[in-house]
Amino acid sequence: MMNRIHARAALAAGLPLAVAAGPATAANWLVLNSAEAPEGAPNMSVFGFIQPTYRNIDDSDKAPNGRRPIFNTLSPDRSSSQGFNLARARLGVRGALNNTDEDIHYFLLTEWGNNGITRLADPDGGSHGPQLTDASLTFRHLAGGGSDDIWEPGVSLRIGQFQWPLVDEGLRAIPTYDYISFSEVSRQQVLERYVRANGDPTNETPNQLSGFDGAISSYRDIGAMAFDEFRITEHWEGTWAAGLGNGNGINRGDNDDNQDVYLRAQAAYVFDGVHRGNPRREDFKVYAWSQQGDRVFDANGDGTLDGGEEFERNRHGLGFHFYRQPWRLSGEYIFGNGMVYNGTNPPFTDPGEDIGDVLPKMAWGEDNEFDGWYLDAAWFVQPNKLALQARYDVLNRLNEFDGDGQFASGGHPERVFETWTLGLQYWVHPIKSQWTLSYRIRDLEAPHNDGADKVGSTMGNEIALQYFHLFNAGG
Numbered sequence: 001m002m003n004r005i006h007a008r009a010a011l012a013a014g015l016p017l018a019v020a021a022g023p024a025t026a027a028n029w030l031v032l033n034s035a036e037a038p039e040g041a042p043n044m045s046v047f048g049f050i051q052p053t054y055r056n057i058d059d060s061d062k063a064p065n066g067r068r069p070i071f072n073t074l075s076p077d078r079s080s081s082q083g084f085n086l087a088r089a090r091l092g093v094r095g096a097l098n099n100t101d102e103d104i105h106y107f108l109l110t111e112w113g114n115n116g117i118t119r120l121a122d123p124d125g126g127s128h129g130p131q132l133t134d135a136s137l138t139f140r141h142l143a144g145g146g147s148d149d150i151w152e153p154g155v156s157l158r159i160g161q162f163q164w165p166l167v168d169e170g171l172r173a174i175p176t177y178d179y180i181s182f183s184e185v186s187r188q189q190v191l192e193r194y195v196r197a198n199g200d201p202t203n204e205t206p207n208q209l210s211g212f213d214g215a216i217s218s219y220r221d222i223g224a225m226a227f228d229e230f231r232i233t234e235h236w237e238g239t240w241a242a243g244l245g246n247g248n249g250i251n252r253g254d255n256d257d258n259q260d261v262y263l264r265a266q267a268a269y270v271f272d273g274v275h276r277g278n279p280r281r282e283d284f285k286v287y288a289w290s291q292q293g294d295r296v297f298d299a300n301g302d303g304t305l306d307g308g309e310e311f312e313r314n315r316h317g318l319g320f321h322f323y324r325q326p327w328r329l330s331g332e333y334i335f336g337n338g339m340v341y342n343g344t345n346p347p348f349t350d351p352g353e354d355i356g357d358v359l360p361k362m363a364w365g366e367d368n369e370f371d372g373w374y375l376d377a378a379w380f381v382q383p384n385k386l387a388l389q390a391r392y393d394v395l396n397r398l399n400e401f402d403g404d405g406q407f408a409s410g411g412h413p414e415r416v417f418e419t420w421t422l423g424l425q426y427w428v429h430p431i432k433s434q435w436t437l438s439y440r441i442r443d444l445e446a447p448h449n450d451g452a453d454k455v456g457s458t459m460g461n462e463i464a465l466q467y468f469h470l471f472n473a474g475g
Helices: 002-009 029-034 184-190 450-456
Strands: 045-057 082-096 104-111 131-139 156-163 220-231 236-245 260-270 283-296 310-324 327-338 340-344 360-363 369-382 386-400 415-429 433-445 462-472
Touching: 029 104, 029 156, 029 220, 029 236, 184 310, 184 327, 184 340, 184 369, 184 386, 184 415, 220 260, 327 340, 340 386, 433 450
Parallel strands: none
Antiparallel strands: 045 082, 045 462, 082 104, 104 131, 131 156, 156 220, 220 236, 236 260, 260 283, 283 310, 310 327, 327 369, 340 360, 369 386, 386 415, 415 433, 433 462
């Protein structure tokens, strides 16, 4: 039994986290994250990875009031502008149940690092305890319509807590992610933060609902999702997914008697013919996705969640991804309305303060809008060894907004983030080990608010270095 586990743990095509450190990042992530390979699926694959990271943000420019802007500090703690961190440390197991004709697949994953999952699970208590990020079952009895050919139209069902098919950056297995940081539009507006009320910084005892309320979503939710992959032609593959989730993040249940609706459709041209493949598959894909739901929010700031304090939160995106060495090119446009994450107020943090001391803000009106996009390109100087890359991303936050009282005392809330990320990736081992170096050139403007614009002009650039190492039951 253990020999079988060891032999297959690192190389199983259906185990994206075990092959994910390879230099290619084109794949059908929706399927790879949800199900094992159609043939030879292991009964158990034990795997894990660590990502020690060093980051340094230039915080030499202070705000006009002499304080340090929060955007020049390191997440998740927000207490320093430079240092080392164990950004992620995950341990998991997945496979197919051998007493079900391998039609039921399971996936379990835990997070042990210092990040928004572990740190915000208890922002005031300083706890860095491990968190369960994934726990799901996938039923493949009707994949391929119940026939022996999985490429015939059919349907599979996944239930539990897992990654949902949202922004392409969030759908990929983390070890295959090409940059250390997500684009701003993905990080701020799709990667969800949970805030139950906007605390008043002038109040010495803000109401009990202000501040962060639990771990970031990490693009995950609890619910049920139907999906299917099928062959259109010899080279074209189609994939769809539709599901319902609580819309309340990880490790907790629904809190508003409403479910989020998740939808995704994509088509991929596979250069060497449609096949299951793995993260090394060379293809060109186009896709569109949507997340629509409601959130409860103490808009009145009275410490209670009253009837009617439910607000829309809608996110949508469409994009493409091309990968064929020596080139990679991808882009995505993302937009949404309703509950828009609006940073922190006041937007400062002093040495010694941490994430439990800041007051995050939400703009809750259904007319609040944002949009953003990113474009990424890479050249593999040495195939499967060394790649140079660059990404440009933009976030227009609250470029349209509901002015009925929300922002009466805060001026015009629009903010424009523009970021260039330059870097390289170097693979020590094509599967298990890689280095990523990046330099982010960051700019923040407040087009209609002179005071906020002066604070935004102090945003510093960042240099970061990250090492990735995979381990599995086979060594």
